[in-house]
Amino acid sequence: MADAVFRITIAADIQRVWRELTKTDEAQGAVFNAWLHTTGLKPGAAMQMRTGSGQHVIVVGEVVEWDPPRRFVHSHRFTQYDDPVCRVAYDLKPVQGGVEVTLSVIGLPAGSATAKSMASGGTMILKSLKSICETGRPPRATRLMYWLFDRMEFVLPKRTRAEHWPLVK
Secondary structure, rough: EEEEEEEEEEOOHHHHHHHHHHOOOEEEEOOOOOEEEOOOOOOOEEEEEEEOOOOEEEEEEEEEEEEEEOEEEEEEOOOOOOOOEEHHHHEEEEEOOOOEEEEEEEEOOOOHHHHHHHHHHHHHHHHHHHHHHHHHOOHHHHHHHHHHHHHHHHHHOHHHHHOOOOOOO
16 A cells, blocks of 8 residues: 655635535536535545536545545545545645645555556646636646546446445445
8 A cells, every 4th residue: 555645736715726626516627527426525424426427436435534625535446446445635725825735645555556547647636626726627638538538438337337336324
């Protein structure tokens, strides 16, 4: 097991950054345009990241820590892999000119498909978050990727279908 840490400074208000990371009423443009579904944003609550159509669940987990607008920690498991669960932590700290955001992946199963996905995903999430908070939208290449994701959802493995991952707790 290992940890991966990603950090970025965003020229925005901490509430703006927090909302982007925790909103449930629209797609999370920083997190692969997935929708956060949860039984409640509080420790112990079940959570999922779903595709825009809601037909596929990409990530399942549970809220571990909830300290608005400073810290959000959840367990994390990609539904398409059989890898062990890890934890994802978002820490926000006001700094001169904005907010420092640290994304930590704790207990990352070394050498796993999850580790490979998170190695590039962490950087992309923070770069997209910065762009959204500072300009109102993700980078152009990211928007194109999301457009493709929407049209290629049918290629996701059947095991990711929402009926296999009921949101209960």
